[in-house]
Each structure stands twice: as C-alpha cells, then as structure tokens.
Amino acid sequence: MIRQAGGDDLARLKPDSEAAVRICGLVSSYGTDRPFIRYWCDQGHKAFISLIDDNANLAAENDADFEEIAVFFAMHPEIVNVRTSRIAAGEIAKSGVWQAEYGSVMTTGANTEQPTKKPEPLFPREVYPVLKACFEDMPEFEAWYADVSHRIRHGFCRIVGFRHEGVPVSCAMTTSECKEAAVIGGVATLEGARGRGYASSNVLTLADMLLSEGKRVFLSPKNESARALYSQIGFRECSGWGNLKK
DSSP states (O other), X not given: OEEEOOHHHHTTOOOOSHHHHHHHHHHHHHOSOOTTEEEEEETTSSEEEEXXXXXXXXXXXXXXXXXXXXXXXXXXXXXXXXXXEHHHHHHHHTTSSOEEEEEEEEEOOTTOOOOSSOOEEOOHHHHHHHHHHHOTTOOOHHHHHHHHHHHHHTTOOOEEEEEETTEEXXXXXXXXXXXXXXXXXEEEEOGXXXXXXXXXXXXXXXXXXXXXXXXXXXXXXXXXXXXHHHHHTTOEEEEEEEEEEO
C-alpha cells in the first residue's frame, strides 16, 4: 500500500541514486510540511515518491511493486512527468500509459580529472538567460528563481561558471543537493563560447567541491555527446535514469 510519507519515513530514504537525491534534496531544502510538495512511500519503504506541480520523482528499489506504483500514478492524474531509474521506468512503462526515455547516470571515479580552468560563483538571476538559451524545457523565471534562491539560502545549491566581458556565457549547478550527495546539472554554454573547456571545468569544479565535503556526486547527461564528454574527464556510469511522460 502506498501512503503519505512523513518525516520518519523519509529519514529512511538513502540518497544512493539520482532519484533518491532529488527527493532528499527537497526534504533538506523544504522539509516535509510544505503544502506545495507531497510525499508518499510504500509500506516496506522500497519506494518513495515526491510531487511538485505535475512533476514527480520516484526512488524505488529494483524489487518494488511496480504494478502497484503504476496503479497509484493512474489514480493521480495530476502526475504528468516522472523522473526515476531506468529499471523503474521500464517496468512502469509496461502499463502502456507512459512514454519513456532513458539515459545514463554517472559518478566520479578514480580517473576523474581536476579542472583546467577556474570558474567563479554566479548568481541565479544572471545564469538564467544562459540556461534559457540552451534548454527548451526551462521553467518560467519566477518559479525557477524562487526555488534556486531558496536552496542557495539553505546551503543546498551552488552555481559556478565563466563570464566574457562581464556577462555569463557558461554555467553548471547542483540541481539537487542534500547533506550526503548532490546531482550536478544545468550544464550550459552559449554557442559562441563552446570549445574552450568551460563545461568540463564547471562540472569538475563542482565535483571537487562536493567530494571535499564528503558528498557523493551524480551526473545525468541528457544525450550521448554529453555522456562522452563526462566519460573523457573521468566520470563512470553507475546506473541509468528514466523519464516517464503522459
């Protein structure tokens, strides 16, 4: 049975996967009693779900009851997008309701390089145009800024990047972060500034910062070219992500 999850339930979720870090990051930044975030778990604590607006995260063990989870999603039509693992997405997609896409989740390894360039901290307001130019699915500025600035104030988001003539042209950030782990994302470089090593230095700098604090690092490249770049600088594949869309 899937039920509402409280603080004691969510304390049992280990941030050992990309989806789990996404949920743990919400708990760390916002707590468990905000009306705009909902949390659920199953009776055996093998599956945890978070929901903001129509976007859900599902962290599930490989032996979770995916039929039950698929029924739960069907009973909640407000859930339109689900971010989860490759295995979970494949199981839930069998219901025929969802369109699924898949990719790699990567983490640091013994051969992860050091950055060759030194980025600087950037502010949310100044990096949004870079992200907007590089990603088609960016949320509206007001909602994005409210979330990012809140997480920065609470110590669960950091942004680095490079400027050209005082204007940001490249950035990366922790899109989810908790005390034990983080997901690096928002890796973007304007077209005219590409090929200079900015993206790799941004990612490696964030990874180095996080590792120095004892945090595990996850990356979720959106395509094969990004995966190849991260592989070249020493990241290794550790699992896979799955996106489900109605």
